[in-house]
Amino acid sequence: MQILPAIDLRGGKCVRLEQGDYSRETVFGDDPVAMAKRWESEGGHWLHLVDLDGAKAGKPTNTEVIRQIVQAVNIPCELGGGIRNEESIKVALDLGVQRVIIGTQALKEPEWFKEMANKYPDKICLGLDAKDSMVATEGWLDVSQTPALELAKEYVGLPLAAVIYTNIANDGMLQGIDEDTLHDFASLSDMGLKVIASGGVTTIQDIHRLSKISHQHHNLIGAITGRAIYEGTLELADAVRVAKGAFD
Secondary structure, eight states: OEEEEEEEEETTEEEEEETTEEEEEEEEESOHHHHHHHHHHTTOSSEEEEEHHHHHHTSOOOHHHHHHHHHHOSSOEEEESSOOSHHHHHHHHHTTOSEEEEOHHHHHOHHHHHHHHHHSTTTEEEEEEEETTEEEETTTTEEEEEEHHHHHHTTTTSOOSEEEEEETTTTTSOSOOOHHHHHHHHHHHHTTOOEEEESOOOSHHHHHHHHHHHHHSTTEEEEEEOHHHHHTSSOHHHHHHHHHGGGO
16 A cells, blocks of 8 residues: 655645635645655655645646656656646646546546546546545535445546545544545445545554555555644654555
8 A cells, every 4th residue: 555645735835724625724834845855755655746726726727836846756746636628637747747636527527537537548546525425526615416436436447547535524634534434445446446545544543444454455555644744643654664564
């Protein structure tokens, strides 16, 4: 299981939101490039970049900072936030990121999403953000009536890089991962989808729980951690060590 430190970008700064709420922002650094190098030095396998301005604008916005981050580190980066057409996919890949995350448009235009997944194999992640098991879209500003696991079934068999499943009720709250969310991770994995867990990773105990599921459901391939590593409730190096033992 891989550990993916998150760098959320807003106005060129490194921030975290609580439950995706733009009015509940904490700034953790004015230098996202330095932060990226730190997470690489502590053993992060990938960087999970989120363009929060892009999520609102509907297109990649913090492009210069993203380019600088990609060039500054040797580990691969993935990017989400406002990627809703093929032009934005190309912009993101041209910045040097290895994977792009599409959420809103996968729900709104499933046929287009399938086309993009096939056109860019192993480059597209389905960003599945859920609240009470229902899909949330538009940077979490809107909650649909579509069950998250039902939407995921639509995309089984596509050459997706991964499904990044986030329980936004837990995201940025430092309350741990709840049992229902752990069950959802396992269910998605059993569908044959590669799953990256996100939202609620708070302590090393959460990493142990995810590693245990990863051992039983081998398609749980990664975990994203954000606020916990910024506030120190989780040491990234410790998380990497525990995750490394998931298949030992």
